[in-house]
Amino acid sequence: MNADTPLASVGVAERRWGWFVAWAVPGACLGMCVSVIGLFTIPVGVLMMIALARRSGGREMLGLLMGVGIVATFIGSLHVKYQACSTAHISLVLRPGQTSVGYSCGGVDGIPWMIVGIAAIIAAAALYWHLTARPSSAGRSPASPTLG
Numbered sequence: 001m002n003a004d005t006p007l008a009s010v011g012v013a014e015r016r017w018g019w020f021v022a023w024a025v026p027g028a029c030l031g032m033c034v035s036v037i038g039l040f041t042i043p044v045g046v047l048m049m050i051a052l053a054r055r056s057g058g059r060e061m062l063g064l065l066m067g068v069g070i071v072a073t074f075i076g077s078l079h080v081k082y083q084a085c086s087t088a089h090i091s092l093v094l095r096p097g098q099t100s101v102g103y104s105c106g107g108v109d110g111i112p113w114m115i116v117g118i119a120a121i122i123a124a125a126a127l128y129w130h131l132t133a134r135p136s137s138a139g140r141s142p143a144s145p146t147l148g
Helices: 006-034 038-055 058-078 110-132
Strands: none
Touching: 006 038, 006 058, 006 110, 058 110
């Protein structure tokens, strides 16, 4: 089988997606910088980026954006029940012996995090797919099967 045949290029495309996913792992490590855990994950992410850069690069590095998007979506999903604090709740007065009012507010609004995270995931995957799914010189997609 010639290396230029569509079946041979399917295997190459599948290996490239593997590198794309591999690049998502250090992207997730870098995305954790918004939390205290990021103190430990950033050095790991940088070391993984150095190791991956020696083996693959180029468009597969879009996986970094995918990893950051996954972390942002995850953080947003943890904070879906966000409630803003209003001035009425801030001025509550506790009665003697009462330790809490049973109301929780504040924190991080999870919806914007989820929107940005999902947009980053879709953008990274779509851009990577667009860059790797270029038609061949015969006018066929490299992954399209041929008849005959």
